[in-house]
Amino acid sequence: MSINLRTVYAFAREMYPKNSKELIQYGTAGFRGKAEYLDSVMFRMGVLATLRSRYREGAVIGVMITASHNPEPDNGVKLIDPKGEMLESSWEKIATDLVNVSDQELEQHVGQIIKDNQIDVTSSSYVYVGMDNRYHSPRLLKAVADGVIALKGNVREFGIVTTPMMHFFVVAANTKEAYGKPTEESYYEKLISAFQKLRNGRVENGNYRNSLIYDGANGVGARKMLQFIKRMNNSLCVTVINQGIGYGKINEDCGADHVKVKQRAPVSMPAVEPFTRCVSVDGDADRVVYFYTDDEEQFHLLDGDRIATLVAGYLMDLIKRCEIDLRIGLVQTAYANGASTDYIVNELKVPVSCVPTGVKHLHHKALEYDVGIYFEANGHGTIVFSDSAKSLIAEAAKTNENAKTLLLIIDLINETVGDAISDMLLVETILNHKGWDVKDWSAAYSDLPNQQLKISVQDRNVIKTTDAERVCVEPQGLQEEINKVVANYKRGRSFVRPSGTEDVVRVYAEATTKEDVQQLAYEVGRLVQRLAGGVGPELVN
Template sequence: MTASYRTVYAFAREMHPKTVKHDIHYGTAGFRTKASNLGYIMYRMGLLAVLRSRYKQGVIGIMITASHNPECDNGVKLIDPHGEMMEQSWEELATKLANVQDDELEATIKEIVQKYSIDMTVRVNILIGKDTRPSSPSLAKSVVDGVLALSGKPIDFGIVTTPQMHYFVKCRNTHNEYGIGTEEGYYTKLVSAFKRLRGDKFNNKNYVNKILYDGANGVGARKIKYFKERLGDCLEIELHNDAGIGTGKLNHLCGADYVKSQQLFPTGVPNIPNQRCVSVDGDADRIVYYYNDENNKFHLLDGDRIATLIAEYLKELVLACGIDLNLGLIQTAYANGASTDYITKTLKVPVACVSTGVKHLHHKALEYDIGVYFEANGHGTVIFSKNAKDKLNEAAKDNKLSEEQQQSAEKLLALIDVINETVGDAISDMLLVETILNAKGWNIQQWEQTYTDLPNKLLKVTVQDRNLLTTKDAERMCVTPEGLQEEIGLIVEKYNKGRSFVRPSGTEDIVRIYAEAATHEESEKLAAEVAQKVYELAGGIGAPPIIP
């Protein structure tokens, strides 16, 4: 038994004892629960990050955030060396390490070390970032204690967006080939590429060079100020819901999740007819666009709309280059059926459907030369393969190609620098969307007119145990409880263009219900009927759903 193992146990017992009796699971976004229950989890994730770093022989990141959750919650997730989510086999280790008793922690660490033949003498760096929640500083201290307990070196980046942390990790592991791994390096890379694409003049037409930005009273409100300074007249950003000037609580009645799930205009943003607005979430990895028209009707342009806009523009540039590149778009079951039809039938771009969770979309996107992936909630990005980047670099310098072909290749290369390929990045995605709207000379109404969404409704049912509900076929079919899928099928048949599916949350004991149909009234009634069946057959607790 080494001194390090004894230190681990002593710290756990004296400073970070296990305080929660029930098990907690590493879900699609890591651990997420009430901040008061996370101290010992943070400490143990500091330990795991050091083990993972030594095993991968690279820098690992830890992000402390609960994204779109209320301010009282918090969470933590680990970031792998290429800036991607931690691989699934280690998610199971994270769950195990989080739930063992204090007196079993030492043996569990030793077991992981032996199983993966980890050299405990290797010096490693662990990058740590946090969002603006009041609980984040104390939880970060717990992470640091865990890192130090196994002789790792913690490097604290302070308050940063989640996408920035992913970017920093990839930069460190590519020795700054991907970019300079600092906040200034991040701003410089994105803004320089955006200005390069924007040029000296706008394509005008109907594009208006102004957006109203809802910062959700979170870190996205802080960091957008650095972009405002650097963008200057290139893009006018009017900031709202900025906690720095005391306008409200994190994610409360504002932010991307509120706008998407409630399909309502957020508080704190002025209601100006036909004005293009964006909302990001608490850690700035999701974004949605929206506006109210002259009749005060709300219009939402979510992740599906962003994905189709990006895929269409990228396809245009690839065709203009004359280069053979494989372009694909990845969605989840939450994608609106109308968007899938538009992508496959009008844009003629292949679509793949995967399970909910960015890690699933990201993994699938790697199969393409250009993989566009977005969840309907506004979390997504674009990944370019090495083959794509090599071909584009060659085309940009190939004098045998026409001027138009070379310029199209140069545009694609600049777009790559605007995009944060490591993970969904609200600010990066915003710059990408603004680039495309300007290039097309579109206003937000013209963007919306590309296809008509089917009305949809999201509901959730609190259950005794979410693990009783299992799914297959990218979560579009319910396997257990027995009989539930058959009931859903019978309900869906009653509605014109009806579609519905249910899935368990990755972090809470709730079941999420999605429904779409030909009219808003039908989609709401369909969702409520399915929710009622979930409540009856999947162990619902609390007040039962009401059918309108």
């Protein structure tokens, strides 16, 4: 097979010209921005994925077109490495350079990547591509596919799928189907079969009721949940709202990000009985949070921290009953509620680490344990089991019923990445086994009141952080000012960091009362506006 790099330039010039001169940054989860500026980025990511596949000796590389929790006009791209992880960090730089060179430099630049990485361009290359249900996603998917074709790679299109499904397909293909077949049906089959075996016909137990409201964020997660429902024979009774039919826009006034950040139910929430279990996923269904309203119409959030603690408690207990010794660890980010961290350390007595925002950081850290549980407070997370842990559990399952249950739990979990639907099925399984409703689940500990703000600044890159984003080192003096403010509040904690998916600086605050946390977030937000080049209207309290 002969490759002519001139073709890459020809495609770029004629079909995917670069129409923005601004520096495009690789963010928390790949490139993200207004869809109209992304055609050239997508084409070049098709090129990159093809090169990466060749570099990894023909392993399948995944490309997911989605802007996940962002508003509908945005889109983005997430690259999936052979083991289901996000693109290796050393290649983030290669990706950034590739999307930022001019069309005229492209041919020579691709040649240089090939040379620097000693890529055999005549070898085989396989790229899987999927997309969310944004109206511009099909156009951008075609651009990725053309990038693959320009370098004579093999491309397989999966159409509209969730991000975690794409991760599943990539791992399934690269494990020669040991993880499952790389098809939508195999994904449903694996999860549903494990879920139903774990229910064992007992759909209700103790306080646990077989009924759930599911907010699909008008995204692909709604469509796929409807597919699950068709196949589940009422083993879980789910009502799907925000299905993405009609006028509903992706993530607008609904979905996991809205529910978590605004701490309120989706606007379109129907009237339900107090304490009804409700669940919200985000635009590409890789995050999930639970919520309910009590009999005094108070809203309660059960976020990623709650899921992590529920799962950790359950798994510890189950592993103990398997009579095997496994090292369990939990990974969080700075957004984790202080009360959840206290609970993990003091009650569960599980080691906990804090890493920067982004699944790539959490996943990586979790791999250090036999059983690594990672969740961001926003509901993004999963559990990974080491190969040796899996062997020990399989061995124990020959004689121990609990170990058999644990094997089914492993099948239910999408270990490749945070998966809203798989995580939800896991939570449902645990609540069912414990006979718990949302009140029982909430009772483990009380969250510290917390608040998040988004602050617009001229250039969010002026903010630099360290210590897993908990300390701001630039602009100079900002952290000292934050410290002074925080010192005035009981159990006060606050940090600021530039978002890697939106053009804003995020402010997080927590304290012992709602009034305190509002005031603390406001004061820190004002500091950011004042010292980090705030734009737009002054923050009001």
